Amino acid sequence: MLNIDIVADFVCPWCFIGKRRLETAIATIRREQPEAQINTRWRPFFLNPDTPAGGEPYLPFLEHKFGSMEAVNALFERVRAGGRAYGVDFAFERISLRANTLLAHRLVQWAQRYGDADALVERLFVAQFQRGEAIGDPDVLTGIAGECGYPVAAWIAWRDAGSDTEGVRADERRLRSLGIRMVPTYIVDGTQLIAGAEDPGILAAAMRARLA
Numbered sequence: 690m691l692n693i694d695i696v697a698d699f700v701c702p703w704c705f706i707g708k709r710r711l712e713t714a715i716a717t718i719r720r721e722q723p724e725a726q727i728n729t730r731w732r733p734f735f736l737n738p739d740t741p742a743g744g745e746p747y748l749p750f751l752e753h754k755f756g757s758m759e760a761v762n763a764l765f766e767r768v769r770a771g772g773r774a775y776g777v778d779f780a781f782e783r784i785s786l787r788a789n790t791l792l793a794h795r796l797v798q799w800a801q802r803y804g805d806a807d808a809l810v811e812r813l814f815v816a817q818f819q820r821g822e823a824i825g826d827p828d829v830l831t832g833i834a835g836e837c838g839y840p841v842a843a844w845i846a847w848r849d850a851g852s853d854t855e856g857v858r859a860d861e862r863r864l865r866s867l868g869i870r871m872v873p874t875y876i877v878d879g880t881q882l883i884a885g886a887e888d889p890g891i892l893a894a895a896m897r898a899r900l901a
Contacts, residue, residue: 690726691900694876696864697810698736699790699824702768702779705814707873707886708807709775714892718900725900730801731810733794733861734872737787744786744825751787771886783821792848793824794857799847800839809837 695711697704715727737750751761765781772779793813800806812833816822823829827848835841847853864874867882875883875892878899883892 690728691878691896692728692730693896694730694732694879696732696734696869696874696876697872698734699793699810699813699817700787701736701872702818703771703886704873705777705779705818706768706771706775707875708810708814709772709777710886710889711873711875711892713775713889714896717889717893718896721897722900727896729805729807731797731806732864732876733790733798733857734864734869734874735790735861736872740787740789742789742825744788744823747784747787778819780819780821783819784817785821786823786825788817788823788825790825791854791857792827792830794861795848795853796830796834796844798853798857798860799844800834800837803839809833809839812837 693711695704695708697707711729715729718725718727748758748761751764752758755761755764765779769779797806797810797813800809813824816824816829816833822833824833831841831845831848834844869882869884871884873886875887875895877883877895881895881899883895
């Protein structure tokens with residue numbers, strides 16, 4: 690059995706690409722070792738912890754961060770090129786808000802109580818980068834939870850209780866205390882950290898070594 694923690698944020702386009710690259714690596718290992726059991730768990734990270742609860746305008750934020758719209762458009766092209774190889778078509782033009790992702794992280798941590806949440810995570814990335822949906826909006830997230838087959842009433846009760854909010858923030862602080870500053874970061878078997886949306890071959894090699 691091999692456990693892989695993925696530290697990510699849902700407003701990070703490279704985390705979407707990194708998810709697909711990890712899936713490619715896992716598929717390689719499962720072809721080589723059909724008996725291998727590989728479990729994934731998503732962990733929270735906040736690229737911009739100061740994002741207002743209601744989000745902030747997307748393009749002005751990026752223009753301020755990178756210095757010009759020319760730099761932003763060049764970044765978009767690099768990300769689009771990285772995504773195409775893994776079947777991800779980014780629609781940055783649909784994004785109006787950079788979301789505060791605390792509630793989205795809470796949703797994923799809650800969903801993982803039911804088991805693997807990869808399909809939910811995929812849907813959140815699709816919402817952010819392909820549909821331009823506001824993933825900081827409680828109603829949008831509730832709709833996504835229901836679409837992915839989770840019990841909506843149970844999610845709403847959990848969401849409104851808010852008892853896990855500090856737990857998610859504390860987990861993010863613990864991950865930063867490990868030296869994690871870049872996402873995605875993969876924690877393989879609880880010990881090996883691989884930072885960045887690495888090539889599937891590198892990820893597969895790490896998994897192969899731990900399984901051996």
